[in-house]
Amino acid sequence: MSRIPPLPALKAFLAACRAGSYSAAAEELNVTHGAVSRQIQTLEDWLGQKLFERAGQRMAPTSHALAFALEVSEAFERINDAAGRYGKGSATMLLRVSAPATFAMRWLIPRLEDFHQKHPGMLIQVQTATTQQISLAGSFDLAIRRGSPQADHFSAQAFLDEWLTVVAAPGLLARAPLNALHELSAHVLLDTETRPGDWQQWLNAAGSTEHGTSRRQRFDHFYVTYTALIDGLGLGIGPMPTLEHDVEVGRLVLPFAHIRTPSRRYYSLTPAGVAKTVIHRTFERWLLEQGNL
Structure with a gap:
């Protein structure tokens, strides 16, 4: 265990990578900004490597930090898997999903009953984003967006052509x-x-x-x-x-259904600092089932 960084420091580090700032990480962890800063300083001292740099008024993760976060989150994911296999079973689980407003209202939400019937006890919390808010900021576990994903910051899974x-x-x-x-x-x-x-x-x-x-x-x-x-x-x-x-259901019709524009692809995006839980992976598989790829 002496070769493993302090777990509280890793927890604060992953939250800061996921949220994009110390302040957002502090809010997510219900601690002070100073507590997050101290934990990350502890981790930087342990590694001998700077993980965050100032970007305007906030501290942003470096590319080195994001690569490290991806590997740490994968390790945590394996721990989660082991806990699920050897524990007493899964409790009620929650996944926070950010999606464009129209896509959420007209495609995702009408299909969620199917997900809940297939996976009782799993709860999907949908957070809608308008076009002006479509940047990948905020506190979520998985985002749905259209277009090329930000490969350096997110792992991506294509599931739908529109x-x-x-x-x-x-x-x-x-x-x-x-x-x-x-x-x-x-x-x-x-x-x-x-x-x-x-x-x-x-x-x-x-x-x-x-x-x-x-x-x-x-x-x-x-x-x-x-x-x-x-x-x-x-x-x-x-x-x-x-x-x-x-x-x-007959609310709309397509008078020229055969005439359509080139397709645009939707992806499910997971931030580099997020460890995929059982519900996370289950939801990704369900999106693939519901999609058209």
């Missing part, structure tokens, strides 16, 4: 049919400020233009645009299969 296509309420198309691209001009096109260019991407995929229409309605977030879509206020560009459940 594309864009035109979506509309059935009632709107009953009033004003949409069977050909030139009929787009008879409709209001709904835009979202946080998703600029979605219409142009789809029109490019369709090999089309707007056909002279100037009737557009813009909203700040897609979940507001979604409400306008459901209410039949116009046509929108929606992500699939994120809105798959809405199509299945």
Whole structure:
């Protein structure tokens, strides 16, 4: 045991790597900022290596620290596994999952009942992030994000490809049919400020233009645009299969389902300092089952 760094120091170190600052780690561990700083100083003295450097007003982990955190977290994961195998059994478990707001509301949350039925006693706490908050900051165990992962700071697992296509309420198309691209001009096109260019991407995929229409309605977030879509206020560009459940229950239809933009990939991301628990790995496997890869 003399060759192992002090466990309280390792605990504070992993929390600081995971949270991204001493202050956030102190809040997570319910201790003072000074206590976290002292534990990390102890670990740095033990290793003979600086692990954090100042970045503005906070102390940020170095690349050396993040690599060390990854290996330490893997060691802790093995300890967790052993404790699970040789203990009396698993207690109620919690996993904090950060996901984009629309993806969480329209894809993840409607499917969570399936997870809970398959894995009783495991609780998923969903934390939503808007486009302005989409950076990988905050306190979570696993994040779901679209696009290339930050390989130096997270381990990543791809599980879903998403594309864009035109979506509309059935009632709107009953009033004003949409069977050909030139009929787009008879409709209001709904835009979202946080998703600029979605219409142009789809029109490019369709090999089309707007056909002279100037009737557009813009909203700040897609979940507001979604409400306008459901209410039949116009046509929108929606992500699939994120809105798959809405199509299945008849809230939305896809007038040009065969025309879609190139796919964008979703990943489940685990911070380098997080040791994967039983529920963590179970949730990752479930995402793969629910995804389309």
